Amino acid sequence: MAIPDRRASTLALAHALSAAEHGLPVIPLSATKLPALRSPHRDEDRPSSCRGACGLPGHGVHDATTDPAAVRTLFAAAPWATGYGIACGRAPHHLIGIDLDIDATGRYDSVTALQQLALHHLFTIPPTVTVLTPSGGRHIWLSGPPGVAVPNSAGRLAPGIDIRGTGGYLVGPGSATTHGTYRLVPGTGTLPPAPCPRALLQLLRPRAPTRRHHSHPDDRGRGLIRFVLAATEGQRNTRLFWAACRAYEHGFGDNLANALTEAAIRTGLPEHEARATIASAARLTSPHCEPPR
Template structure:
C-alpha cells in the first residue's frame, strides 16, 4: 500500500502541528511507527549516549518539540513521514499512555483486564482522550503529576496492557501506518487528557527494588563452600581463613558447627576442625594489645 504520497505527508504535518499547539511534543514517524529521521551518530559510538545535545535531529523521542518552526523543520527533513509520535512524560501534560492491545488469538482481553484492575484497586478511568488503533486496540491518554517519571512497560500490569511513559511515545491520531489510520474515538476529541487516578498511578510505578542480599546467611554459605572445595594440603588453611572471616563478620559462633561439619567432609577430624576454629576465634577476638591479636604474635 503506497502511503508515502504528498497528501499523506502534508496531513501528517498538519496533525502534528495541531497536537503541538495543544502542548504535545511531537516527532515525525514512518509507516512502521518508527522515528523517521536516522541517527546522526549511526556510524560512531555516540549513537546510544547522545540525547540531542549535539543539536542535530535524529534522536528519536528526544527530538520531540512543540515549537511550530521546529516541527516543520523535522518534517521537512523527513518527507517520507506518514505520521507523528507524541512524547510521553514531557511537560506540560506529562502524558501517560495506556495501550490496550488486541490479542488476535482470543486468549486475552486487555480492556477486560483493565476493568478488573479498576474494580480490584478501586479506581475509574475518567473521561479522556481515546485513540483507536488500526488493529482494533485503543490508547487511553492520561496525565501524570510533575516529578513522577512513569516508566514504559509491556504487559506488566496485565497481558496486552502496555504503558507509555517517560522516554516513550504514542502514535498520534491522524497518523497513517502500514496497517491503517489512527483515529480519535467518537466523543473524545474535545476532551483534555484527564489526570491519572492515584490508585492506577501507584500500579504504574516500578516495584521497589530489594537491596542486594549481603546478609550473614549468604556470607556463611560462601564460607562453607570455600571449606568444602579444599584439597589435601590446604584443608586446615582454608578452614582457618573461613573461620577468621566468620568471626570478623560477627557470626563465627553461629557457623562453627557448620564449618566443622564441612571440614570433616574434606578429611579433617572433628577434633582438628574444632581446634582450628578455636584458634581463629582467639585471633580475631583478642584485644589489640594482646600478642595473640597482633600479626606475627604467638599463642601464649
C-alpha cells in the same frame, strides 16, 4: 529511502502542528511507527548516549517539540513521514498512555483485564482522549503529576496492557501506518487528557530496584528471540527494534543483544544493520524504565 507520500506527509504535519499547538511535543514517524529520522550517530563505532545535545535531529523521542517552526523543520527533513509521535511524560500534560492491545487468538482480553484492575484497586478511568488503533486496540490518554516519572512497560500490569510513560511515545491520531490509520474515538477529541487516578498511578510507579542476574535469556528473552525469528521480509528491522526495546526496558537488553543479533541474521538481516538497530533501541529507551509498536 522511502518514496514520499505527499498527501499522507502533509496530513501528518498538519495533525502534528495541531497537537503541538495543544502543548503536546511531537516527532515525525514513518509508516512503521518508528521515528522517521535516522540517528546522526549510526555510523559511529560505539553506541552513542547522545539525547540531542549534539544539536542534530535523529534522536527519536528526544527530538519532540511543541515549537511550530521546529516541527516543520523535523518534517521537512523526513518527507517520507506519514505520522507523528507524541512524547509522554513531558510538560505540560505529563502524558501517560494506556495501550490496550487486541489479541486475535483470544489468549487475553486487555479491556476486561483493565476493568478487573479497576475493580480490585478501586479506581475508574475518567472520560478522556481515546484513540483507536488499526488493529482494534485503544490508546487511553491520561495526565500525570509533575515530578513523577512513569516507566514504560509491556504486559506488566496484565497481558495486552502496555504503558507509555517517560521516554516513550504514542502514535498520534491521524497518523497513517502500514496497517491503517489511527483515529480518535468520537466525542473524545475535544477532551483534555484526564488526570490519572491515584490508585492506578500507584500501580504504574517505578518499583524498588532488585538485583537480577541474567546469564542466560529468561522466558521473556526466549519469547523475544522467537518474535524476531518469525519476522518475514519487510518486518525484520521493525520486529528486532521492538524486541530490543522490550529487552532494554526490562533490564536485560545487554545480555540478550548477541542472541537477538544472531536471530536477526538468521532472518536475513545483515549483522551491521542488526547491531545498529539494537544500539538504537538501547539509546532511545529510557535508562530508568522497567520497560511508541
